[in-house]
Amino acid sequence: MEFRLLGPLEVLHEGRPVALGGIKQRATLGFLLLKANQVVPTSRLLGALWPGEDPPASARKMLQNAVWSLRAALSVTEGPGAPKLSTQAPGYVLQVDQEQVDLFRFHQRAERGRAERSTPELAAKLLREALGTWRGAALADLVESGISWPELAVVENARLDAMEDYFDAELACGRHRSVLGVLEAMVEAERLRERSCGQLMLALYRCGRHADALTVYSRLRTSLVEDLGLEPGPGLQKLQHAILTHDPALAVAPAREEAEVPRLRSVEPIPVPRAGVRRRHLTVALVRVRPATGDADPAEVDHALAAVTAMVRSGIEELGGTVATSIGSASLALFGGPFARGGDEERAVRAALALRDCFADGIGRSLVVRIAVVTGEALVLTEPGAPPTVTGTLVDECQHVLSAVPEGAVWICSRTRELTGGAFHGAEAVNGAWEISGAAGQVDEHDSELAVVRGFLDRALRRDTPHLVTLLGEADAFLERFGGLVDGPRLVCGRVVAGDPLRVVTDVLAGYCGVRPDDVGGLRGKLGAALRAIGPAEADDLLPRLAPDTRADHADVAGAWRRFLELAAQDRPLVVVLRDVHLAGEEVLDAVETLADSSRPVPLLVVVAAKPALLDRRPSWGGGKPHAASITLDPPRDGTADRLRRLVLSTADRGALFGAEEGEPAGRWPTREPARRKSLWRDESWRPRVVKLPKLSAGANRA
Numbered sequence: 006m007e008f009r010l011l012g013p014l015e016v017l018h019e020g021r022p023v024a025l026g027g028i029k030q031r032a033t034l035g036f037l038l039l040k041a042n043q044v045v046p047t048s049r050l051l052g053a054l055w056p057g058e059d060p061p062a063s064a065r066k067m068l069q070n071a072v073w074s075l076r077a078a079l080s081v082t083e084g085p086g087a088p089k090l091s092t093q094a095p096g097y098v099l100q101v102d103q104e105q106v107d108l109f110r111f112h113q114r115a116e117r118g119r120a121e122r123s124t125p126e127l128a129a130k131l132l133r134e135a136l137g138t139w140r141g142a143a144l145a146d147l148v149e150s151g152i153s154w155p156e157l158a159v160v161e162n163a164r165l166d167a168m169e170d171y172f173d174a175e176l177a178c179g180r181h182r183s184v185l186g187v188l189e190a191m192v193e194a195e196r197l198r199e200r201s202c203g204q205l206m207l208a209l210y211r212c213g214r215h216a217d218a219l220t221v222y223s224r225l226r227t228s229l230v231e232d233l234g235l236e237p238g239p240g241l242q243k244l245q246h247a248i249l250t251h252d253p254a255l256a257v258a259p260a261r262e263e264a265e266v267p268r269l270r271s272v273e274p275i276p277v278p279r280a281g282v283r284r285r286h287l288t289v290a291l292v293r294v295r296p297a298t299g300d301a302d303p304a305e306v307d308h309a310l311a312a313v314t315a316m317v318r319s320g321i322e323e324l325g326g327t328v329a330t331s332i333g334s335a336s337l338a339l340f341g342g343p344f345a346r347g348g349d350e351e352r353a354v355r356a357a358l359a360l361r362d363c364f365a366d367g368i369g370r371s372l373v374v375r376i377a378v379v380t381g382e383a384l385v386l387t388e389p390g391a392p393p394t395v396t397g398t399l400v401d402e403c404q405h406v407l408s409a410v411p412e413g414a415v416w417i418c419s420r421t422r423e424l425t426g427g428a429f430h431g432a433e434a435v436n437g438a439w440e441i442s443g444a445a446g447q448v449d450e451h452d453s454e455l456a457v458v459r460g461f462l463d464r465a466l467r468r469d470t471p472h473l474v475t476l477l478g479e480a481d482a483f484l485e486r487f488g489g490l491v492d493g494p495r496l497v498c499g500r501v502v503a504g505d506p507l508r509v510v511t512d513v514l515a516g517y518c519g520v521r522p523d524d525v526g527g528l529r530g531k532l533g534a535a536l537r538a539i540g541p542a543e544a545d546d547l548l549p550r551l552a553p554d555t556r557a558d559h560a561d562v563a564g565a566w567r568r569f570l571e572l573a574a575q576d577r578p579l580v581v582v583l584r585d586v587h588l589a590g591e592e593v594l595d596a597v598e599t600l601a602d603s604s605r606p607v608p609l610l611v612v613v614a615a616k617p618a619l620l621d622r623r624p625s626w627g628g629g630k631p632h633a634a635s636i637t638l639d640p641p642r643d644g645t646a647d648r649l650r651r652l653v654l655s656t657a658d659r660g661a662l663f664g665a666e667e668g669e670p671a672g673r674w675p676t677r678e679p680a681r682r683k684s685l686w687r688d689e690s691w692r693p694r695v696v697k698l699p700k701l702s703a704g705a706n707r708a
Contacts, residue, residue, distance in 0.1 A: 006082045008106045010038055010160075012140025014147060018081050025078060028150050028332070029054055030071040035144045037090070037099040039156045041106060046096040053154060072097060108160065111138045115167040118174070125177035132171035139164060142386060142394055149330045149337075149394070165195060172204045179257040181208040182576075192221065193284075194384070196228055199241050206241075210248050210255055218248050287341030288353040288380040288421060289395065290326070291403045292317050292360060294334045294372055309372060310334050320360055322456070326353065329395055337400070339385075339393060348486075350424040353378050354441060357415045358429075364413065377407035377438075379418040406438050415441045454636050458487055461634070462610045466494070466578055469606035470632055471571075473598065473613070475586075478638035480614035484582055487612065494578035494608070501583065506590035509583060510566045511553055517573060525553045540572040563592040567600060574609035581611045587619040594623065601633045 006023075009015040014035050016023040025031050036053045037045060050068060051060045061067075072090060079088050088101040103109035118131035142148060143160045168191060175184045188205045195201060202225045209218035222237070222245045229235045236242075247255055294313050296306050314336060318328045321338040329337045340353040357376040364374045383399040402418065410416045419437045422429075431441040458474055465472045476483065488496060499512030508522075515522040518531035529552050536544035536551075550557045550565035557565075573579050583589075583597065600611055617637075620626055626635070 006079070006088055006105055008038055008088075008101065009140070010035065010106065010108045011111060011138055011143055013145045016078070023078050023081065026071070026074050028147070029067060030074055032147055032152060033068065033071040034075055034099075035147050035152075036154070036156075037097065038101070038106060038108070039154070039160075041099055041101050041103070041109070044093050044096055044098045048096075050096060053152075056151075056153060107138045108143075111135050111167075112163065114138070115163070115170070118167070119170055122174070125174045129171060129174035129178060129180075132167055132174060135167055136164070136171060145394055146330065146332070150332055165191075165198065165201075169198075169200050169204065172201065172208075176204060176207060176211075181211040181257070184208060185212060196225065197232075199225065199238055203241050203244050206244055206248065207255065211257060215248060219245065222248075284382055285341065285385045286380075286382055287339055287385065287395075287399075288350045288378060289383070289399060289403050290321070290338040290340070290353050290357055290376060290378045291407050292321075292336045292338065292357070292374065292376050293407060294364075294374050296372060313372065316363075317360060320363070321356055326356060327393060329393055337395070337403075339395060350378075350380050350421050351428050354415070354417060354421065354425060354429055355444065357417075358441065358443060361413065361415050373412040375407060375410040375412060376415045377403050377410055377417075378415065378421050379403045379406060380421040380424060381418075406436075409435055409438070417441055454483065454638060455487060455490075457634075457636060458612060459490060462491070462494070462580065465610045466608050469608045471574070471600050471603050471607045471609040471611070473601035473611045473633040475619070475626065475633075475635040476612065476614045476638055477617050477619070477635060480584070480638055483638060484584070484612070484614060488582065491580050494580045494610075495573070496580045496582065498582040499584070501585045501588040501593070503588045506559060506593060507562055509589065509593060510551075510562060513566070513581060513583075514551060514569070528553050535573075536569070539576040540569075543568070543572070559590060559592040560595075563596040567596040570600065570609060570611075571603060571605060571607050574607045575605070578608040579610075581609070583611070583613045585615065586613040587615040587622070598623075598626065598633075601631075 007017040009017070014025065014031055016025060016034075025034060032054055033050065036050060047065065047068065051064050054060070054068065055064065072092075076090050079090060082088065086102050086105075088099065088105070090097065090099050103113075114131055114135035118128045118135060121128040121131060143157050143164075144152065148157065168187075172184050172188060175181070185205075185208045188201065188208055191201050192198070192205050202221055206218040206221050209215075209221065222241065225241070226237050229237060237245075246252075294310060294317075310333070313334075314331045317336050317338075318331070321328055321336070326338045326340045329339050331337075338353070338356070340349040340356075357378050361374060361376060364372065379399060379402050381399045381402070383395050383397040386394040386396075406416055406418060416434055416438045417425075417429075417431070419439065422431070422439045428444060429441045430443050431439045434440045454476075458476075461472045461474050464470070488498075495517070497513050497516040499509040499516065502508040511522045511528070514532055515524075515528055518528060518535055520527040520531055522528070529548075532551060533544065533548050536548055540547065547565045547569060549555060550561050551569060555562060570579065570581060586594070586597065589597070597611060597613060600609065603609075
């Protein structure tokens with residue numbers, strides 16, 4: 006049996022999750038695991054289950070019931086090494102093999118990594134493995150429900166300490182460029198940690214960003230002086246002085262510096278999020294569903310709510326949102342975040358209205374919905390392979406607005422109303438909130454297709470893997486919208502011109518270098534500087550083949566251009582947008598198509614727009630490649646809200662929501678699992694060549 010605390014609480018038996026019951030039962034297990042193999046007094050458990058409040062009179066009985074249920078859940082494993090939950094005065098003890106708990110495995114590997122400080126390569130490897138055991142914030146599902154234990158802060162600090170140890174090892178190996186992005190994210194989230202600030206200063210200095218390194222020091226000093234009345238420690242002050250005087254001791258040892266580039270190509274992805282914790286502008290929607298009457302059969306209500314949760318997730322993801330968490334009858338959805346800009350507020354309100362209308366159309370037996378939508382700033386934690394976690398006053402504000410929303414209504418905050426302009430009809434409610442009755446006009450948008458492309462961008466960044474997306478049809482407006490959503494990666498564009506097969510190469514290079522395509526001298530100089538910065542070992546070879554006045558043959562130029570894009574993406578995540586690719590020569594087509602075959606760690610997304618004639622020339626374009634897909638941009642035929650309503654109705658488990666189907670005994674709920682829709686742009690096994698949206702295939706939704 007395996008216990009997972011470093012992320013949402015999970016217990017696995019033979020690779021399958023064990024049902025843990027409700028929030029109090031899960032919290033009991035989580036706290037006992039934090040104190041594994043120790044006796045936990047009953048009074049301490051009661052305080053953990055009802056933090057900041059007096060436990061109810063029935064609290065001890067509820068705790069006993071939770072322990073009894075946990076014993077039954079853990080009894081699936083027997084024999085030596087099986088976990089055992091025992092009563093032992095003055096409380097309970099959970100006896101478990103520490104190797105079965107990811108928290109203890111993390112501590113063991115982190116200690117092994119620290120013990121190998123004298124061998125930076127080995128230390129970095131061990132610490133990377135330790136950090137790889139994390140799947141999100143510790144006991145993230147319990148924290149989302151309001152749990153806040155001092156023990157969780159201790160666990161989180163242990164993680165931050167391990168990250169700083171890892172950064173020390175990577176810097177000692179000369180890999181300052183590979184950790185720079187994660188260091189910046191950590192310092193942004195933990196501004197008063199002097200050790201990580203010093204590491205970031207050193208990494209910036211070694212990257213030639215001396216002014217930025219001193220800015221980090223200045224910002225930290227301002228925060229310490231203004232908030233705490235303290236000056237930075239002596240070590241950080243010495244580092245600032247060394248940067249100011251260009252102390253040679255700060256440079257990477259020659260042997261390390263020479264080995265940096267090949268090591269970066271082979272190093273495994275850092276097992277912490279690329280985006281990390283950032284303060285983001287986003288819109289959140291809180292959707293709560295409950296029975297209209299209080300006399301419903303609890304078993305029937307539970308089955309219906311499970312189906313509703315899957316249905317709500319499908320509807321929200323259809324419009325590019327993300328369900329951060331679902332607890333009981335409530336789902337928290339996010340619109341915005343690392344790679345979304347523009348239109349997120351309107352998209353969130355349209356999704357809310359569509360869900361409201363679905364329930365008005367008869368979704369569910371005696372179920373009613375209330376929805377609140379608010380916009381503002383929040384801390385967003387992103388983890389590979391896990392939904393984002395949002396904290397801050399924005400979620401509290403959303404809960405406050407929802408508490409006043411009547412059944413069957415959608416309320417939005419004043420900020421959301423301001424940003425959506427006149428897109429929706431509504432009337433002022435209370436405390437600055439507005440009740441929205443409907444949209445001022447239906448807007449035809451390729452929201453589903455846009456979400457797919459954004460999903461590929463997210464995968465390319467998370468996996469450091471190049472992806473190729475082909476848009477077939479009229480894509481100019483779509484690409485304008487997509488370009489406005491790219492935030493963080495560098496964005497470069499090019500257009501294929503008939504009769505000038507290499508013009509698209511020049512366009513992309515000029516856009517990357519920040520010069521006009523017809524400025525031959527400026528482009529050659531900037532291109533040389535760029536190549537020396539991102540690929541010094543290959544600059545002398547690539548520059549003669551890529552220079553605007555080159556005499557190399559087309560295949561040689563296209564191959565050099567392909568290599569340039571890989572190097573550029575390794576230096577900073579890159580998005581390349583190419584238009585009219587159906588007019589490109591065979592050499593350029595070969596270079597573009599094979600970009601998705603690269604085995605190097607390259608965070609690169611290539612989006613090409615072409616007419617269907619491209620498939621006439623190359624019927625197998627993108628076919629069979631694991632990181633390539635094509636999307637046909639069919640003209641939308643109806644409004645976003647109507648399309649979403651039909652999708653949600655089609656994906657609902659009609660047996661669970663409407664009652665027994667024909668041929669089934671009355672009063673009995675179907676025993677089959679709710680029908681779910683696959684979230685195409687997040688499912689790792691989805692590898693189509695042509696996807697026609699919005700007609701999406703059915704399947705299992707992301708859990």
